[in-house]
Amino acid sequence: MADIPMIDNPVQSPAIDVRNLTRRFGDIIAVDQATLAAEQGEIFGLIGPNGAGKSTLIKMLTTLLPPTSGSATVAGFDIVRRPAEVRRRIGYVPQLLSADGSLTGYENMLLSARLYGVPRAERAHRIARALARMGLSEVADHLVRNYSGGMIRRLEIAQSLLHRPKVLFLDEPTIGLDPGARETVWDHVLDLKASFHTTMIVASHHMDEIEEFCDRIALIDHGRVAAVGTAAELKARVGPNATLDDFFIQLVGSKTETEVERGYGEVRRARRAAREHG
Amino acid sequence: MVRSDARAAQPASMADESVGRTLSNYATQTLAVAAAEVEKLRHDPLELFTRAVQPALWLLLFGGVMAQVRGVSPGGLPYLDYLSAGILAQSVLFVAIFYGISAIWERDLGVVQRYLVSPAPRSALVMGKALSAGVRALSQALIVYLLALALGVGINLNPLSILGVVAIIALGFRVVFDVFADHRLHREDARKVHGHRPGAHDAYLLRQQRHLSTVAYARLAARRFSR
Numbered sequence: 001m002a003d004i005p006m007i008d009n010p011v012q013s014p015a016i017d018v019r020n021l022t023r024r025f026g027d028i029i030a031v032d033q034a035t036l037a038a039e040q041g042e043i044f045g046l047i048g049p050n051g052a053g054k055s056t057l058i059k060m061l062t063t064l065l066p067p068t069s070g071s072a073t074v075a076g077f078d079i080v081r082r083p084a085e086v087r088r089r090i091g092y093v094p095q096l097l098s099a100d101g102s103l104t105g106y107e108n109m110l111l112s113a114r115l116y117g118v119p120r121a122e123r124a125h126r127i128a129r130a131l132a133r134m135g136l137s138e139v140a141d142h143l144v145r146n147y148s149g150g151m152i153r154r155l156e157i158a159q160s161l162l163h164r165p166k167v168l169f170l171d172e173p174t175i176g177l178d179p180g181a182r183e184t185v186w187d188h189v190l191d192l193k194a195s196f197h198t199t200m201i202v203a204s205h206h207m208d209e210i211e212e213f214c215d216r217i218a219l220i221d222h223g224r225v226a227a228v229g230t231a232a233e234l235k236a237r238v239g240p241n242a243t244l245d246d247f248f249i250q251l252v253g254s255k256t257e258t259e260v261e262r263g264y265g266e267v268r269r270a271r272r273a274a275r276e277h278g
Numbered sequence: 279m280v281r282s283d284a285r286a287a288q289p290a291s292m293a294d295e296s297v298g299r300t301l302s303n304y305a306t307q308t309l310a311v312a313a314a315e316v317e318k319l320r321h322d323p324l325e326l327f328t329r330a331v332q333p334a335l336w337l338l339l340f341g342g343v344m345a346q347v348r349g350v351s352p353g354g355l356p357y358l359d360y361l362s363a364g365i366l367a368q369s370v371l372f373v374a375i376f377y378g379i380s381a382i383w384e385r386d387l388g389v390v391q392r393y394l395v396s397p398a399p400r401s402a403l404v405m406g407k408a409l410s411a412g413v414r415a416l417s418q419a420l421i422v423y424l425l426a427l428a429l430g431v432g433i434n435l436n437p438l439s440i441l442g443v444v445a446i447i448a449l450g451f452r453v454v455f456d457v458f459a460d461h462r463l464h465r466e467d468a469r470k471v472h473g474h475r476p477g478a479h480d481a482y483l484l485r486q487q488r489h490l491s492t493v494a495y496a497r498l499a500a501r502r503f504s505r
Contacts, residue, residue, distance in 0.1 A: 062395050063395070097388050102321060110313075111314050114313075115393065
């Protein structure tokens with residue numbers, strides 16, 4: 001994958017530029033006038049309580065969901081007017097299990113390569129390199145249902161990288177993983193940043209990993225962007241020895257349970273995803 | 279920066295070439311979805327045999343018994359001939375229903391999201407899914423054909439007729455009806471993604487549509503099956 005540089009042009013336009021993006025579901029405002037920007041090559045963390053709108057924001061940016069109002073560009077293209085161009089340039093690792101357990105790792109990769117129009121002559125080569133990069137070469141021919149949770153996540157990331165996206169969206173990439181597997185997933189994510197300058201948008205509930213790995217962080221609460229900054233900046237708002245957890249609780253309050261979007265079905269699905277991954 | 283290289287990638291003079299490439303991409307994407315299904319069958323061929331149990335039971339056991347009883351006289355046809363066409367239709371229909379259910383399971387996981395976020399057109403995904411349903415149904419039809427042959431059922435062995443059965447099962451009405459059914463599936467999916475529960479009525483309609491479409495095409499296939 002290293003043979004073609006990801007950056008065609010050194011001019012720094014924001015990888016993601018979100019302006020007053022809003023999404024309503026009936027009376028519920030899931031995302032409310034969100035405005036933020038992520039630079040190229042940045043790992044941008046999204047934190048916030050359950051149902052705050054992180055996933056809805058990511059779904060709009062990945063063109064899975066049309067916004068109610070406002071605008072956004074991803075990799076330089078408008079998400080509403082040029083969704084096809086956006087899709088070609090992004091990778092998305094959903095919160096839910098997205099690798100097919102009845103296929104081998106290689107076959108999952110092949111499916112992605114074909115869906116993304118990777119030229120036939122390059123497929124085998126690119127798949128082999130992506131699998132090697134994620135440390136999955138040895139198990140490429142095993143059925144994915146026999147993978148561990150961490151291996152599945154790494155495979156899903158590998159699948160999202162075949163077309164060399166400029167922006168990669170990771171929705172709770174370490175949900176349901178043990179600390180060792182989390183570490184490995186993050187090692188690979190950091191390696192991608194170092195090698196390809198890929199911009200990454202990561203939603204997570206693990207404050208420790210967000211603090212350690214993200215260049216900048218946005219706190220989303222009730223659909224609004226409540227704060228943006230580096231971990232150090234955000235912590236400094238609370239006090240000299242504050243942790244990111246303290247900041248989170250101070251801004252959101254400890255009663256983080258908003259019952260708005262997170263019904264029984266949602267919890268069931270998230271748990272199932274966690275189980276499938278773990 | 280991306281804006282400028284997008285323009286460079288599609289100058290007006292290359293319009294024809296890009297139409298060709300779009301079509302070939304479309305074919306690749308459709309076939310990719312179907313190819314994945316074939317791989318699944320290859321990994322788990324046992325599934326083909328377990329699915330064959332039911333038609334085999336019907337034809338060998340019930341068919342044999344009922345033929346002895348002579349309680350049913352299907353207009354001068356031997357009873358097994360009469361039964362086999364129905365079994366073909368039934369097994370193909372069951373395959374289609376099971377396949378429809380598995381598509382809904384996929385939606386509950388994130389597999390469908392992976393499709394939807396790719397640059398592949400929605401219709402390529404639907405076509406690919408319909409093709410894969412066809413592949414499974416065909417494997418089932420093959421088993422019924424073999425069983426019927428072994429039992430000496432008067433099958434219409436005209437190659438054109440067999441081709442007709444194959445074509446109907448593999449593509450035919452399945453595609454046309456699935457486009458509607460899956461359109462609904464996608465809409466439902468979109469709503470679910472937002473955190474809104476799909477209306478029970480919609481889910482009911484979706485199921486009805488799927489069933490109607492499978493019944494229609496199973497009957498069509500059965501008609502070509504027997505002499």
